[in-house]
Amino acid sequence: MQMSDSRQINAPQQVVWEAILNPDVLKECVPGCTEMSGSAEDGFEATVVQKVGPVKATFKGQVTLADVEAPNKVTLNGEGKGGAAGFAKGGAVVTLAPGDNGGTLLTYEVEAKVGGKLAQLGSRIIDGFAKKMADQFFNNFQEAVEGPSDETEAEEGHGTEHKKKGWFKRMVSG
Numbered sequence: 001m002q003m004s005d006s007r008q009i010n011a012p013q014q015v016v017w018e019a020i021l022n023p024d025v026l027k028e029c030v031p032g033c034t035e036m037s038g039s040a041e042d043g044f045e046a047t048v049v050q051k052v053g054p055v056k057a058t059f060k061g062q063v064t065l066a067d068v069e070a071p072n073k074v075t076l077n078g079e080g081k082g083g084a085a086g087f088a089k090g091g092a093v094v095t096l097a098p099g100d101n102g103g104t105l106l107t108y109e110v111e112a113k114v115g116g117k118l119a120q121l122g123s124r125i126i127d128g129f130a131k132k133m134a135d136q137f138f139n140n141f142q143e144a145v146e147g148p149s150d151e152t153e154a155e156e157g158h159g160t161e162h163k164k165k166g167w168f169k170r171m172v173s174g
Helices: 013-020 023-029 116-121 123-146 150-155 167-173
Strands: 002-009 033-039 043-052 055-069 073-081 087-098 104-115
Touching: 002 123, 013 023, 013 087, 013 104, 013 123, 013 167, 023 033, 023 043, 023 123, 043 073, 043 123, 055 087, 055 116, 087 116, 104 116, 104 123, 116 123, 123 167
Parallel strands: none
Antiparallel strands: 002 104, 033 043, 043 055, 055 073, 073 087, 087 104
16 A cells, blocks of 8 residues: 655754654654654654554554655654554655745655454555554644644643644754
8 A cells, every 4th residue: 555645844844854753753643652762763663552443453563764865855664563463564755845935845655564454454444544544643743843823822721631733843943
């Protein structure tokens, strides 16, 4: 299963680059991620809990970086084992380029494969789930990096349990 997309992120390319290599950002952005440790140099270890159709599994796996061309391109390769549910593995080639108004154009190409019980669910369920996961990850990533919109600023102080939009950008610039 393959898919690709792009999005405009309203943050400088260097900030976006640093975020994509940061385990705290990745943990916040990967849907269902309960643990993330490691570094860009050595790779990351992650635990992700997901429900795919009728199958709920805890995946433990590794993410490694390859073809690193700072701050323009990186390939993220991941593989996770979910016990009896099977396995999932895939990669994402993430390309960054100067975007509009000092922002960054992020383009990604994702390839995913599954085996075991997960593979028996059928390609329509798996493809839909993989697309949803990629969309959620990059939506979460964009929110973590961009910084608060005027609406978010107005809502601050109304007790939200989630990290504020743009927390990474504020962390590196502040």
